[in-house]
Amino acid sequence: MFAIVDIETTGGHAQYSGITEIAVVLFDGKKTEGIYETLVNPQMPIQPYVQSLTGITHAMVAKAPLFSSIAPHIHHLLKDRIFVAHNVNFDYAFVKQQLANCGFELNSHKLCTIRLSRKIFPGLPKYGLGSICHSLQIPHTQQHRAAGDALATTELLKLLIQNDTSGHLQKMMKRKQPAAYLPPHIPETQFNALPEQSGVYYFYNQEKKIIYVGKAKNIKKRVSQHFANNKTSAQKQVFLREIHAIQFTTCSSEFTASILESIEIKKWWPNYNKSQKFKEQKYGLYHFTDSKGYERLAIDKWKKQLTPLASFRHLPEANNCLWNLIKQFDLSPHLCFLDKTMPLQPLPEIAMYNARVQTAIQSLKANAITCSIKNGTHYILIEKGVFIGMGLVDTTIKDLSVESLKNTLTPYPENDVIRHLIQQYMRNHPEDVILFDKAAF
Numbered sequence: 052m053f054a055i056v057d058i059e060t061t062g063g064h065a066q067y068s069g070i071t072e073i074a075v076v077l078f079d080g081k082k083t084e085g086i087y088e089t090l091v092n093p094q095m096p097i098q099p100y101v102q103s104l105t106g107i108t109h110a111m112v113a114k115a116p117l118f119s120s121i122a123p124h125i126h127h128l129l130k131d132r133i134f135v136a137h138n139v140n141f142d143y144a145f146v147k148q149q150l151a152n153c154g155f156e157l158n159s160h161k162l163c164t165i166r167l168s169r170k171i172f173p174g175l176p177k178y179g180l181g182s183i184c185h186s187l188q189i190p191h192t193q194q195h196r197a198a199g200d201a202l203a204t205t206e207l208l209k210l211l212i213q214n215d216t217s218g219h220l221q222k223m224m225k226r227k228q229p230a231a232y233l234p235p236h237i238p239e240t241q242f243n244a245l246p247e248q249s250g251v252y253y254f255y256n257q258e259k260k261i262i263y264v265g266k267a268k269n270i271k272k273r274v275s276q277h278f279a280n281n282k283t284s285a286q287k288q289v290f291l292r293e294i295h296a297i298q299f300t301t302c303s304s305e306f307t308a309s310i311l312e313s314i315e316i317k318k319w320w321p322n323y324n325k326s327q328k329f330k331e332q333k334y335g336l337y338h339f340t341d342s343k344g345y346e347r348l349a350i351d352k353w354k355k356q357l358t359p360l361a362s363f364r365h366l367p368e369a370n371n372c373l374w375n376l377i378k379q380f381d382l383s384p385h386l387c388f389l390d391k392t393m394p395l396q397p398l399p400e401i402a403m404y405n406a407r408v409q410t411a412i413q414s415l416k417a418n419a420i421t422c423s424i425k426n427g428t429h430y431i432l433i434e435k436g437v438f439i440g441m442g443l444v445d446t447t448i449k450d451l452s453v454e455s456l457k458n459t460l461t462p463y464p465e466n467d468v469i470r471h472l473i474q475q476y477m478r479n480h481p482e483d484v485i486l487f488d489k490a491a492f
Contacts (some may be wrong), residue, residue, distance in 0.1 A: 053078040053162070055208060056142050057201035059105045061097045063292070065144040069093025070118055071107045073146070074197035075128045076205045078135075080212060083205060087128060088198040090115035106196045108396040122153035129159060133224060137180045137204050138235050139163040140278075140291045160224055165202055165235040167211050170219040178235075183207065233279040236295040250301040251311045254294045254323075261319045262293060266312035268305040303427035306476055307441060310431070313468040327468055334369040335359025338412060344401050346408040348373060349388045360415050364467050380411040389400040423456060423485045424476065431473065432456045438465040438473060453487055 062068035074088040090107070092115045102108055118125075136142035137186040139161045147157045175186045180200060184191040189206045193199025212220065233242055236257075245252070250270050254263040267273030274297060275480050302308040316327045335353045338360055340346050350369045353362055363369040368387070377384055383399060384390035398404075419436025432439040434453060440460040444451075463469075477484050485489070 052080050052133060053135050053208065054129050054159075055135045055201050055205045056129070056146065057136060057197045057204060057487075058142050058145055059107055059195070059197055060145060061093050061095055061101060065148040068145070069095050070145055070149055071097060071101075071105070071112055072197040073121075073125065073401075074201040074203045075125070077128065077132070078205055081209075086198070086202070087124070087202075091118050091121070092116065093118075095224070100459040108194075118149045119153045122150055122155055126150055126155040126157070129157060131491045132159065133162050134159040135162045135164065135204065135208060135450060137164045137200070139165075139208070140232070140234070140293075144291075152312060161232070162220070162223055163235060164207055164211065166233070166239075167219060167223060168207070168286045169238075170217075170223075171211050171214050180204065180207075218237060231347075232275070234278065234291045237297060241297055242271075242274070245274055245297065245299060247271045248301045248482065249303065249305050249308045250295060250299050251265065251308055251315060252299045253315070254321075255296040255298065256293045257295045259296070261315075261321050263321050263323045264312055264315045264319065266302075266305065268308075270299050303429035303443075306472070307426055307429055307431070309472055310438075310441060311470050314463050317464070317466055327466075334363045334366055335409070336361045336363075336369060336373060336415075342396075343404075345386055345398070346405040347386050347388075348376065348382070348411070360412060376414070379414070380407045382407055382411060421453060421487045422477075423451065423487070424473070424480075425483050425485060430456060430460060432460055438458055438463070438469050445459070451485070 055078055057074050058070050059068055059447055060068050070091045071093050072088070072090050074086065076086045077084040090112050092112045094117065095109065097109060097112070129146070134146075134157075140163070143157075143159075143161055150157050168175070168178055168183055170189070172183075175183060177183070177186075180203060181191060181194055183189075184203050184207065187210060189203055189210070191199065191203040207218060233239065247269050249266075249268050251264060251266050252270050252274055254260050254265075256262050265273065265277075280292070293394070300311065302311055311328055316324050334350055334355055335357070336359050337349050337351055337357060338346065339349070348360075350373060352367070353359065361369075363372065373387055373389060374384075376382060377387060377389070383404070385392075386398075386404070388421040416435070421434045421436075423433070425433040428443055429441060430444045430451075431441040432453070439457065440462040442460040444456070444459055
């Protein structure tokens with residue numbers, strides 16, 4: 052019925068590390084039916100700290116079988132049995148990956164003795180295998196070796212079965228129970244408290260530092276998707292090892308959740324968020340008057356002390372904008388610093404040219420509208436094309452204004468991702484956009 056598995060590895064990630072030792076104990080719930088153990092040649096270096104921890108050296112595995120040669124037997128032992136391990140997701144990910152590399156598919160029910168121990172023996176000081184064996188007086192020889200740890204886990208499973216008066220074992224073996232796939236440090240009550248609403252969720256490590264931020268239309272469903280699969284990716288393994296807590300903030304919709312997600316990623320810079328971690332607004336379009344009296348437009352690197360007419364992440368984007376203004380309003384490429392050839396002769400008449408520049412500037416300002424977006428009971432404020440903030444607004448308020456929204460909404464910094472999200476939403480949902488009278492400014 053059960054296959055209790057323990058492995059030793061070259062490192063921490065199933066995709067990039069190999070197995071150096073494996074032990075499988077076959078157990079029918081009452082007695083041990085058999086045990087298989089072997090060293091494995093991983094065909095890669097064993098990290099020094101792993102050698103120190105396990106005692107397994109390169110010399111020991113040099114003549115050991117490759118995993119490919121034992122894969123058929125391992126698959127036969129595990130097939131049609133419940134895969135049991137202490138922190139099962141780690142061992143399962145490695146074995147599944149190694150079997151897949153050899154053409155075998157593993158899709159077993161899993162049982163984690165850490166999670167089951169927390170249920171049946173609550174209040175123990177620690178739940179690592181060595182600690183729990185000490186607390187429950189389980190013999191545990193050859194720690195950090197596959198056979199020693201697998202046999203100790205088998206004895207632990209016996210005690211768990213004998214003391215399971217509330218049916219926790221049966222509940223955990225149900226494949227569709229999300230709790231069965233949770234990381235070992237996440238309490239089931241914490242997962243059950245997650246709402247089935249739109250919002251942003253946060254993964255915390257042991258030091259209470261945010262290591263990942265995500266958004267979802269359904270927070271509970273999305274969080275369960277992080278764990279309720281058998282992927283062996285490095286990110287999945289990091290989650291399973293490092294996540295100690297999950298928190299959340301609900302939002303009015305997936306749209307507002309996307310905005311908040313971007314804000315929080317920029318604020319906390321989590322280790323395992325790969326997207327949206329880039330510098331913002333590298334270039335600006337600036338306006339000034341030169342010594343001859345010509346009003347000029349110029350692109351320069353973004354400067355905190357100056358307010359640009361428009362800002363851009365990439366130089367080609369800025370150049371395209373300025374060239375469009377030049378063509379549309381008959382401006383001089385030379386006076387806009389885009390023509391590096393000889394000075395223009397003769398120069399255009401100053402007053403006439405400056406009038407064209409002002410018309411171009413007004414066109415930019417016209418596109419930088421001031422409005423709010425109503426999304427359910429939440430409002431988003433955009434002032435002169437810049438995202439100001441968002442939040443819940445009392446629906447009984449009749450006279451909305453820029454000032455009243457500024458006093459009500461939570462202010463947030465704008466970034467390129469938020470700007471794109473808002474522009475896209477306004478194009479797709481013009482009925483939710485409330486324009487304010489320009490005369491109010």
